[in-house]
Structure formats: C-alpha cells, structure tokens
Amino acid sequence: MRTDPTAECPADLQPLFDPVPIGPVIAPNRFYQVPHGTGMARAHLKSLERMRTIKAEGGWGVVCTEQCDFHPTSNHLRELQLWDDTDVGKLRPVVEGIHAHGSLAGIELSHNGSHVANLDSRIPPLAPSSLPVRGVYPVTAREMTRADIADLRQWHKSAIRRAIECGFDIVYIYAGHGQTLPVHFLSPVMNQRTDEYGGSLSNRSRLLRELLEDAREVADGRAAIALRFGADTLPHMQTGGQQEAMDAITELAELPDLWDVTLTDFGKDGASSRFGSEGHEEHWARMVKARTTKPVVGVGWFTSPETMAAQVRNGTLDLVGAARASIADPHLPRKIREGALSRIRPCIGCNICIASDALAVPLTCTQNPTMGEEWRRQWHPERTPPADTKKRVLIVGGGPAGLEASRVAAERGHHVILAEAQDRLGGHVNALAQLPGLETWRRVVDWRLRELQTLPVEIALGSVIDSHTLAQADVDAIGIATGARWRRDGVGHLQRNPPANVGADRMPVLTPDQVLSGEPISGRVLVYDDDHYFMGANLALLLASKGLSVDYMTPAPVVAAYTQFTNEQQGLHQEVTERCSSVHLLHGLASVSASRVQARDVYTGQEATITCDVIVLVTGRIPAEATLAHHVSENTPTHLIGDALSPGTLAAAVHNGHLYGRHLSTNTAVASNYRREPHA
Ligand SMILES: Cc1cc2nc3c(=O)[nH]c(=O)nc-3n(C[C@H](O)[C@H](O)[C@H](O)COP(=O)(O)O)c2cc1C
Ligand code: SF4
Structure with a gap:
C-alpha cells in the first residue's frame, strides 16, 4: 500500500470519521457499505469472505452482506442462505473477517415472496394475495393464511437468532426495492386481503411492524435492527404511493435502530451514470430523517468525499451509504483518512457490477479489476507483490488496457515504456466519453494517469510502432494493447x-x-x-x-x-x-x-x-492491429492485451491489462490459473 506520511485528512472531511451509535452497537465511523449482491453468494463463500474483509481493512465502518434468504419458501437462485443451523458455520468466517479490522458486520435477511419463483425448492411462493410471480415464469404465488404468517414470523425469529450466533452486529429487515414480503403486504396493489393484514395502511403495515417487534425481542440488545426501506413510494402504486410510504415511515419511525433509505425501484436506486447523478436520493433521506430520531443511512451514487461530508453536515445523513463506491474502491475511507484523495478510484457508474451480480458471476468492476479476484487469484486492490526479476517492459497502446498493464507492471517494480500512437492517452475511452451520460467514464483514464505520475513509466506519445520497431525494441517483454475497431x-x-x-x-x-x-x-x-x-x-x-x-x-x-x-x-x-x-x-x-x-x-x-x-x-x-498481432519475437515474449486480444467490455479490457501487469502474460495458462471454491 503506497501512502504519503505527510498528507492528512482535510478538516472538513474529519466528521466522516466520527463514531455513530446504532442501537446497542457503535459504528467506528460513518462509512457504511450497504447490502449489495456479489454474484458470489453461497457458491463462492471464500471469495465473499475475502472481499468483505478487504472492505473492512479499507476502513468501511460497517460492512453488510447481500440479501440472504432465511427460508426455502424464499428460494433465490443464487443469494446467500441462512435457512438452518448448518448455514451458521458458513457465514461466521465472513463476520470474523470484518471484525478483524474493527468494523461492524451487517446481514440483510430477506424473504422475497412472489419476487422469486422458487424453481429450486419447488415450493409455491408466498404472497399476501395470489399473484403471478415476477418475470415470465409460469408460477403463481399462493395467498398466505394466518397460519403461514405465524410461521413466517417464527422462521424470521430463528434466522435472527442464527444471525446473532454468526456474530452479526446489525440485522436487517429488508423492505427496500419493492421485492420482499413486508413491502408486498404494504402495497394495496399486491395486497388484496380483507383480514387484519389488508385494507387500511395500518393493517397492511402490520406484518412489517410485527417483524420489527419480533426482531427487537429476539435480538434483545445483542444486535441492532436495521430497516431498509424504499422511501419514495410503495410498489406498483400509480397514485398515492408517495404519501403512503411517508405515512408508513411515520408509523414505524422509532421501531428500528437504523433506517437505511433506498428507492423502491432498484433500477432507479442503482441508476447508471446515464440516468442518475451523485447525491440523487438526498430528498428521500431527508424525508425519513425528519420523521425519526434514529440514525439514517442513505445512498445515492456517492463518489466524492465532499458530497458525502456535505450530506452529513447538512443533517441529511448520519451514515454515508455506498455500494458502488465501495466496489470501485474498497479502501476509499482509508484514503480519505490519510488525505490521499487523488488516489481514490472513483466509480464511473457503468453498472457492470450489477450486470455480473445479475448474471450470477463473481462481481466484476470496470474501475477495480481485483473485485471478485481477491481469493481465487489473491489479488488485492492496493497491493501488488514486487517482481522477483525487474524487467524492461514495452506496452504498445495507451488505452484502458495499456494504462492498467503499465500501472500494475510499474507497481511491481518493472521499468515500463508506454508507447501511444496518438498525442494523448486514453484510447477509445476518449471517444466513448463524448456519448450522452458517459462523461464519467473518463475516470477510467484519469485515475490511471494520476497513478502513473508516481510510477517509473516512460510515456512516449505520437509513437507509431510497427513490426520492425517491435523486433528491434531493447526490452524483456512486450504487451500489445492497441484496441479494436468496429466491423x-x-x-x-x-x-x-x-x-x-x-x-x-x-x-x-x-x-x-x-x-x-x-x-x-x-x-x-x-x-x-x-x-x-x-x-x-x-x-x-x-x-x-x-x-x-x-x-x-x-x-x-x-x-x-x-x-x-x-x-x-x-x-x-x-x-x-x-x-x-x-x-x-x-x-x-x-x-x-x-x-x-x-x-x-x-x-x-x-x-x-x-x-x-x-x-x-x-x-x-x-482487434485493430492485425499485423502487430502476428508479431511474435523469438527473444522477447509478446502478448496481446485487452481488446487487442478479445474485444469486449471496458471492464474486460482493464481486467486483462491488470492480468498482464501482474504476470507479463495474458496466455490461457496464466488466465486459467485461479483457485476454485470447494462447491462452486
Ligand atoms: C452489484 C450490486 C448488487 C446489489 N445487491 C443488493 C442487495 O442484495 N440488496 C440490497 O438491498 N441492495 C442491493 N443493491 C443496491 C445497493 O445496496 C444500493 O442501494 C444501490 O446500489 C445504490 O447505492 P450506490 O449508488 O452507492 O451504489 C445492489 C447494488 C449493486 C451495485
Ligand atoms: S465502476 Fe462500474 S462496475 Fe465499478 S462499481 Fe462503479 S458502476 Fe460498478
């Protein structure tokens, strides 16, 4: 980890490091990694443990799991499970990793009701009223009886007991994003019941109230109870949803120890750079803050420490919630604390992380190629092992893959010469960033350029490299990152x-x-x-x-x-x-x-x-440079990198550049050399 001992945290950001009491526990600072999926979940528990541990190491005062099913009647295809006692031992190492760095561990217990089709468990999904499940599956959720509701409360209580046994400090009731049973009951569209759980708002909120009360009773001061709630509206309500959401918040105001404010539409909550802007959920967090004395954590694509501090200063937030900022830079809080603001790797808002989670593969991040590789390749976002033998490395092409390859190789101690044909670095990102809403994608280049300034990299702009120049280059390794062109x-x-x-x-x-x-x-x-x-x-x-x-x-x-x-x-x-x-x-x-x-x-x-x-x-x-691509020097190992090897996403190019920087190779043997989880 490269640090500057003379730098220090600016005074206006220091309040971000105040401890915050949350019910019976105390968060060591205001940096709160809200629940976010990882695509790893139950099939990649070692990866999950290592990734969450690195976030705690990086200074996130609270580190939460993703949503975690607590019963087979909510059988999400990939998410975490805390169904019975056998799951306790699986999740405990995640908690231990987080605690090892003095952070609090949170778990987001969830029952997805008709949001899931239970394709694996084959149990008819549960709903307040009979309704086709979300998506195109030919499955209909069945209406819960009073006995089912009583069972649900028992399953939930058992799950809380187990979560505390795992060591979790904060236990969630998940009623955000319109996707769990408590919000399905709240919605007059999804809840058509005529008993005491349907009809008026206080009837529809009964289940959520009961779950909160049960949670407090079981936790009994051993863990804080958090409520994640979509504050802008209730699910599927065309009119009146905003007012009802506010009325529900007023009614439940003092029941949880912590309000975690989101939006009901996950697409809007996790809006990409095209559709969202930093701090875009401030209004809703304020509305909740005005209705409760309990601490409030809120999200809203935070990327800059100044915006985070401003929302604390103006009284909107007690804790600064982040999913994507913590994925792009797991060590963001540490960098702020050390005054290394320019070293923060800012999220670009591309949502490739959300895509990998949706596709159930370990979390991928455009800015942070080590994400999802912490355990299986033992990559750390801030540490690269020094090279045994220092080499002279020529990287041809200063786009995203070439920049990342140069950065990582130089960090390992190699002497890097980066040759770029154009008169500026950045490659195709310079063009992409002209597109509407993609201006922030320039951060991929800008962050790497800042890092390169502190590393032994010779940059040669306007250098057109051909096969002849390559053959004569006095270097030990050559990486060709000349990108791709459209057919x-x-x-x-x-x-x-x-x-x-x-x-x-x-x-x-x-x-x-x-x-x-x-x-x-x-x-x-x-x-x-x-x-x-x-x-x-x-x-x-x-x-x-x-x-x-x-x-x-x-x-x-x-x-x-x-x-x-x-x-x-x-x-x-x-x-x-x-x-x-x-x-x-x-x-x-x-x-x-x-x-x-x-x-x-x-x-x-x-x-x-x-x-x-x-x-x-x-x-x-x-690939753009077919002739260079065929250059294989007898004496100098030469590898294609990124789009020059296999055109794909920006994330894939950066990842491949990172692989090259670590191994000075992108060949299949190197790329395939990673550990596998026992049950993956
Ligand atoms: C990859 C990814 C997975 C997510 N999975 C969950 C989840 O399991 N549960 C949840 O409540 N929110 C989930 N979210 C939403 C985030 O917690 C957060 O509310 C949202 O991303 C906005 O915060 P941000 O702008 O800091 O990313 C996820 C977000 C991301 C990026
Ligand atoms: S840079 Fe893209 S992939 Fe990485 S956290 Fe931000 S939105 Fe997700």
Whole structure:
C-alpha cells in the first residue's frame, strides 16, 4: 500500500470519521457499505469472505452482506442462505473477517415472496394475495393464511437468532426495492386481503411492524435492527404511493435502530451514470430523517468525499451509504483518512457490477479489476507483490488496457515504456466519453494517469510502432494493447452472415469509430445495432440530438438488449423510442442499395424496405492491429492485451491489462490459473 506520511485528512472531511451509535452497537465511523449482491453468494463463500474483509481493512465502518434468504419458501437462485443451523458455520468466517479490522458486520435477511419463483425448492411462493410471480415464469404465488404468517414470523425469529450466533452486529429487515414480503403486504396493489393484514395502511403495515417487534425481542440488545426501506413510494402504486410510504415511515419511525433509505425501484436506486447523478436520493433521506430520531443511512451514487461530508453536515445523513463506491474502491475511507484523495478510484457508474451480480458471476468492476479476484487469484486492490526479476517492459497502446498493464507492471517494480500512437492517452475511452451520460467514464483514464505520475513509466506519445520497431525494441517483454475497431461488414452477435452489398459503395456505411471521430453525417440515418450494449442506442440518441432523422434497427426484441443487466434497458428503450423516427425490432439487415435497405424479420424472413441515406453499423469488433498481432519475437515474449486480444467490455479490457501487469502474460495458462471454491 503506497501512502504519503505527510498528507492528512482535510478538516472538513474529519466528521466522516466520527463514531455513530446504532442501537446497542457503535459504528467506528460513518462509512457504511450497504447490502449489495456479489454474484458470489453461497457458491463462492471464500471469495465473499475475502472481499468483505478487504472492505473492512479499507476502513468501511460497517460492512453488510447481500440479501440472504432465511427460508426455502424464499428460494433465490443464487443469494446467500441462512435457512438452518448448518448455514451458521458458513457465514461466521465472513463476520470474523470484518471484525478483524474493527468494523461492524451487517446481514440483510430477506424473504422475497412472489419476487422469486422458487424453481429450486419447488415450493409455491408466498404472497399476501395470489399473484403471478415476477418475470415470465409460469408460477403463481399462493395467498398466505394466518397460519403461514405465524410461521413466517417464527422462521424470521430463528434466522435472527442464527444471525446473532454468526456474530452479526446489525440485522436487517429488508423492505427496500419493492421485492420482499413486508413491502408486498404494504402495497394495496399486491395486497388484496380483507383480514387484519389488508385494507387500511395500518393493517397492511402490520406484518412489517410485527417483524420489527419480533426482531427487537429476539435480538434483545445483542444486535441492532436495521430497516431498509424504499422511501419514495410503495410498489406498483400509480397514485398515492408517495404519501403512503411517508405515512408508513411515520408509523414505524422509532421501531428500528437504523433506517437505511433506498428507492423502491432498484433500477432507479442503482441508476447508471446515464440516468442518475451523485447525491440523487438526498430528498428521500431527508424525508425519513425528519420523521425519526434514529440514525439514517442513505445512498445515492456517492463518489466524492465532499458530497458525502456535505450530506452529513447538512443533517441529511448520519451514515454515508455506498455500494458502488465501495466496489470501485474498497479502501476509499482509508484514503480519505490519510488525505490521499487523488488516489481514490472513483466509480464511473457503468453498472457492470450489477450486470455480473445479475448474471450470477463473481462481481466484476470496470474501475477495480481485483473485485471478485481477491481469493481465487489473491489479488488485492492496493497491493501488488514486487517482481522477483525487474524487467524492461514495452506496452504498445495507451488505452484502458495499456494504462492498467503499465500501472500494475510499474507497481511491481518493472521499468515500463508506454508507447501511444496518438498525442494523448486514453484510447477509445476518449471517444466513448463524448456519448450522452458517459462523461464519467473518463475516470477510467484519469485515475490511471494520476497513478502513473508516481510510477517509473516512460510515456512516449505520437509513437507509431510497427513490426520492425517491435523486433528491434531493447526490452524483456512486450504487451500489445492497441484496441479494436468496429466491423464494416455487418457481422454481429445475432446476424452471422454479412448482408448483401454492404460496403459496395451503394450507400455510405459508417462505423461508431467514424461517427465518434467527427466524420460528417447528413440525411436520414439508420443505426443498425447487432452489438446490443450501449453503443447503438447511444449513437442513435447522439445523432437524433443533432437534429438528424434516425431510425434504429436491431435483430433483438428490445433496444440495447444487454443493458437489461446494467439497469439501463428500460430507460434506453424509452428514449430511443421517443427520440428516433422509427424503431425496428426483431429485424436483421438483409441487403443495402442506394437510398434504402432491406430489413428481414428474424422469425418470418419477410422483408421490408427502409429508406435512408447512410447506415451506421454497430455490430461486431475486431482487434485493430492485425499485423502487430502476428508479431511474435523469438527473444522477447509478446502478448496481446485487452481488446487487442478479445474485444469486449471496458471492464474486460482493464481486467486483462491488470492480468498482464501482474504476470507479463495474458496466455490461457496464466488466465486459467485461479483457485476454485470447494462447491462452486
Ligand atoms: C452489484 C450490486 C448488487 C446489489 N445487491 C443488493 C442487495 O442484495 N440488496 C440490497 O438491498 N441492495 C442491493 N443493491 C443496491 C445497493 O445496496 C444500493 O442501494 C444501490 O446500489 C445504490 O447505492 P450506490 O449508488 O452507492 O451504489 C445492489 C447494488 C449493486 C451495485
Ligand atoms: S462496475 Fe462500474 S458502476 Fe460498478 S462499481 Fe465499478 S465502476 Fe462503479
């Protein structure tokens, strides 16, 4: 860990280090890692333990688990479980790791009701009133009887007992994000009961009240009880939801030891940089704070210490909640305490972490490539082992992968020469950051540039490297990180055959590289998206914002299909539909001729004509420097890095750069060399 002993925490940030009593326990400071999923959960417990431990080591005063099912009637496919006593021993090491650094450990107990289909346990899901479960599963949740409610309370009490046995200091009742039974009961849309648990708000809030009272009784001063609550509205209410949420908060105000304020829509709570801004939930935290004497923790894509301190100073928050800031920089509090503010690795708001959690793979982070690799590759976000033999390393290409490779290799003690053909570093991130809402993605470059200033890296801008120069380079290792370019032949993820006449000069064809480099574009534009991530939708919106008439076409059933995993699909779909002239879903590109393209329905094969003057192909990508890619020096080990090896997400490029920096290799043997969990 590199530290500057002369730096110190600025005075206006020092209140962030005040201890905060939470019921019977005391948080050592105000940095609160709120519950967040990891994609690791019960299949990757060692990884989970190591990752949470590193956050405690980095100064987060409270470190919570993700949501944790407490009974088989809530059988989330991947999340943690505390179903019976056998689970206690599995979770205890997580608590011990957190306690080892003086932090408090929190657990988010949850019962997901009709939010889950119980595909594994095959037990009919539970709901206040019979209702099809969330999603497209052909499963209907059954209405709970009074006996079921009594059982639920017992299961919950047992889970709290077990959580305390594990050593947890804070036990959650999860009623945020509209996805658990207590909020399903609160919602008059989901709760149609006519007994004492339905009807009036005080009837609908009865279950939540009982769970809170039960929790206090069982905890009996041995752990604090936290309530995570979506303060903006109740689930699925078109009108009156805001007022009812506030009334419920007023009614429950003093029951928990801590209010953890979120929004009811997870997509809005975890909004990406395109749809959210720092501190965007302040209003709701204030509304809760005004109704309770208990401490309040709130979130809102905090990235800057100043905003965090401001919300404490102005009385909105007692504890600063963060999921993504703690993922991007598990040592953020330590860096603030040490006055190393410029070393904080700020979250960019890309939501790749949310995508990996949704896809049930260990958490991936664009900014922090060590996330999810703490145990299996033994990567630490702040420590790299010194190299046994110091080498001279040439990195060709100063985009995200090249910058990360240079940074890590230099940190290990190698002497790095970073050669970049352009007159500035950053590669394709410089172009991406022009897209609406992606300005913060520049942080990937900016943070690495700051780090490089303190490391032994020679930077050579305007250096065009060819095979000849490579062969003559006086170095011990070469990494080629020259990125990728967009294909011009129309081959993409769903459409494998090139459409007829693309590139035959019948109609101008542009790639995203050309559009973003400012190539003139006029007339009616068709954006063809067979990439499905952000580029197609973002380019369509960018061009529409310049007054062009834009059609958007994709062989997928929705706009920007992959962004369903990053919480952005709904928003992008809506914007593209509203701002583009036409949206053609489920259509591939059949052929191109002057002033028109033939679109082919992916199911029926039927063709339709779209008139346009230019087509923007957002399809596949290929490594940029094919000739360099084939350079293999006999004497100098040479490896492709990032997009130059395999074009993918920004996160994948940074990760591959990190791998290279650690091993001076990206070959398959090195990449495959990681430990596996006993039960993964
Ligand atoms: C990868 C990821 C997984 C999450 N999983 C959970 C979860 O299991 N339970 C929960 O209450 N919130 C979960 N959240 C929501 C966060 O706790 C938080 O409310 C939200 O991300 C906003 O905070 P932030 O802007 O600091 O990220 C998750 C967030 C992320 C980024
Ligand atoms: S993946 Fe993106 S949004 Fe998530 S923590 Fe990392 S930088 Fe932030």
